[in-house]
Amino acid sequence: SCHEDGRAESGQDLAKHHHPIKHPHIPQLVDFPAAIVDDALHGLVRADPRLRILKGHRVVVRSDIDTFKQDHVCIISGGGSGHEPAHVGYIGDGMLAAAVAGDVFASPPTSAVLAAIRACAGPKGVLLVVKNYTGDRLNFGLAVEQARFEGLLVDMVIVGDDCALPREKSKAGRRGLAGTVLMHKVLGAMAEAGRDLASLSNAAAHLSRGLGTAGVALSPCQVPGRQPSFHLEPGTCGIGVGIHGESGAAEIPFTSASAICRDLLDIMLNQGKIANRAYMTQPQRNVSRYALLINNLGATSQLELGVAAMAALDHLIEDVGVFVPRVYMGTFMTSMNMAGVSLTLLDLDALPAEALEQWLDAPTTAPAWPGPTLLGGTKQFVVRRDEPPITVPAPHSSEAEETTALQRTPSEISYSTDLLGKAIKGACEALFSGEPELSRLDAIVGDGDCGTTMTEGARSVLEQLQVGRLALHNPAQLLQQLATIAQENMGGTSGAVYSIFFAAASSCLNDRDVVRAPLASLVTMALTAGIDAVMKYGGAQQGDRTMLDVLVPLHHYLDRHGSAEQPIDVGAVATLVEEASHATADMNATCGRSSYVPDHLLRGHPDPGARAVAMWVQGALHRHPRR
Numbered sequence: 001s002c003h004e005d006g007r008a009e010s011g012q013d014l015a016k017h018h019h020p021i022k023h024p025h026i027p028q029l030v031d032f033p034a035a036i037v038d039d040a041l042h043g044l045v046r047a048d049p050r051l052r053i054l055k056g057h058r059v060v061v062r063s064d065i066d067t068f069k070q071d072h073v074c075i076i077s078g079g080g081s082g083h084e085p086a087h088v089g090y091i092g093d094g095m096l097a098a099a100v101a102g103d104v105f106a107s108p109p110t111s112a113v114l115a116a117i118r119a120c121a122g123p124k125g126v127l128l129v130v131k132n133y134t135g136d137r138l139n140f141g142l143a144v145e146q147a148r149f150e151g152l153l154v155d156m157v158i159v160g161d162d163c164a165l166p167r168e169k170s171k172a173g174r175r176g177l178a179g180t181v182l183m184h185k186v187l188g189a190m191a192e193a194g195r196d197l198a199s200l201s202n203a204a205a206h207l208s209r210g211l212g213t214a215g216v217a218l219s220p221c222q223v224p225g226r227q228p229s230f231h232l233e234p235g236t237c238g239i240g241v242g243i244h245g246e247s248g249a250a251e252i253p254f255t256s257a258s259a260i261c262r263d264l265l266d267i268m269l270n271q272g273k274i275a276n277r278a279y280m281t282q283p284q285r286n287v288s289r290y291a292l293l294i295n296n297l298g299a300t301s302q303l304e305l306g307v308a309a310m311a312a313l314d315h316l317i318e319d320v321g322v323f324v325p326r327v328y329m330g331t332f333m334t335s336m337n338m339a340g341v342s343l344t345l346l347d348l349d350a351l352p353a354e355a356l357e358q359w360l361d362a363p364t365t366a367p368a369w370p371g372p373t374l375l376g377g378t379k380q381f382v383v384r385r386d387e388p389p390i391t392v393p394a395p396h397s398s399e400a401e402e403t404t405a406l407q408r409t410p411s412e413i414s415y416s417t418d419l420l421g422k423a424i425k426g427a428c429e430a431l432f433s434g435e436p437e438l439s440r441l442d443a444i445v446g447d448g449d450c451g452t453t454m455t456e457g458a459r460s461v462l463e464q465l466q467v468g469r470l471a472l473h474n475p476a477q478l479l480q481q482l483a484t485i486a487q488e489n490m491g492g493t494s495g496a497v498y499s500i501f502f503a504a505a506s507s508c509l510n511d512r513d514v515v516r517a518p519l520a521s522l523v524t525m526a527l528t529a530g531i532d533a534v535m536k537y538g539g540a541q542q543g544d545r546t547m548l549d550v551l552v553p554l555h556h557y558l559d560r561h562g563s564a565e566q567p568i569d570v571g572a573v574a575t576l577v578e579e580a581s582h583a584t585a586d587m588n589a590t591c592g593r594s595s596y597v598p599d600h601l602l603r604g605h606p607d608p609g610a611r612a613v614a615m616w617v618q619g620a621l622h623r624h625p626r627r
Ligand SMILES: Nc1ncnc2c1ncn2[C@@H]1O[C@H](COP(=O)(O)OP(=O)(O)O)[C@@H](O)[C@H]1O
Pocket: 105, 106, 133, 134, 135, 442, 446, 447, 448, 449, 450, 451, 453, 491, 492, 493, 494, 495, 497, 534, 538, 539, 540, 545, 546, 547, 548, 591, 592, 593, 594, 607, 608, 609, 610
């Protein structure tokens, strides 16, 4: 957490709770992996008096926000960290008013987004510009709902500029990539010029239709404290990458810089051999005009960026025959320290009756926006070349260790808070011991943050349990507390999904005389409501390869067996969740981050969110299968 004066909790403070980095593959300038985001924000704010941190949140705002918001729409962006300079680097006149940072590759918790909105909400309102990821959509979306309930004027636009993934593969939609920065620039300039909230939202909708990005990975990335994000065979590269260390839509042989850059542009413009995406409109020879952004994914030399610029301009102007009056080259949105580039095209005529150049050229003080724009792209400047080669439980307990809360027979009208406390403790501990497996799996099928996000949640729950703050006697209140913990301390898709799950579960128990009901039927009721809400807001169903593929079978089992005059067979439940979670290994992903990963790479690896459910259910039941 950070202090109002801009001091973040230092690495040394965090050392009390977290481990220092152990033997990284490549030395990295990090003291404690868990402190990397706080330490970096701390450094940034110390170095720039125009910025400050909101107390208790990883939210950076312009120092003069209180006066600025009186006569401007404030634009807020944010998301997981690891994409620097996005988004803190874009705070300044003519771009963003604030940025919300999550853990590395995990969206920020809802509470942080809400804090940012509250700090920026003035008479003109707030616009959230959010990259299209499940965690971000849910956490920023929940914050918008809460802010509107508080009477604040706020709107949200989602950016999805990725062109590399086939439409039919995923229900999640296009990923938000480096094109988001061009959105920040155009919308920020319009806000600076006094445009109102409605016209900014409207402009954003038009802009996203004219925006496309595709990237190539020449190396994996390394998040401190984790394994390299994937393995790339020598001589190959990953085409169609995102910004979360993923391996890309396909691994292909590396031929030459020009050939790869051409492929990236062809993917975007639906040209040549890769003409199967059609996200951007077809370019018109001698008519279409684009801004080109060449983005370093983190560890690419300036010389290589220059080569990419040459290759991209050459292809666009000579082969495709379009105009490229604006070119931006640099480090805009990274995938930690991945070597590689992404190319972004913005159709300069995407906005009816507006010259986009005007907004792109408008001055900004944001440190990460490149100063002078290169005016490239008229034909005579390009030389055609030959292609180069290549809470504390009650103290008294007479129960045997193996007895669990669920084993009480349904005819009993109450349950033991002692056993419930032990179940919660067991659930949390199972997540701690399962963390390496969750991190490893999420690195393969997602972005590697699932283990740390789940243990952050478990750590907060255990802390509350140990100081006796969990309402073990009141299930509705307890579930509300769990929802709050997920909302304030977790982040990521998991944080948002668990927050929705527990909040809905809590409200369904609220109205009833539930304390008298047997615990097993409380659990069934709560699961019904929780699962429904997760499906409603997250858009996933059984079979989409998510945690629902364990929660739904668990619910079915308890529904069938929970009302009989017999204790639940905990061994059977433990086996059921184990098997259901492993069954996800053979599923194709249609929701969440795994839907971006080719099916053959998912095969054999279960879904981390599903495994996490199996772990905490088994932990709560005190049944630990050998792993
Ligand atoms: N739409 C969804 N509804 C429910 N669960 C989801 C959804 N999308 C993803 N998940 C679950 O979230 C897990 C990943 O969580 P986490 O790593 O915290 O988020 P992210 O994928 O955003 O990095 C997945 O393994 C999957 O079980």
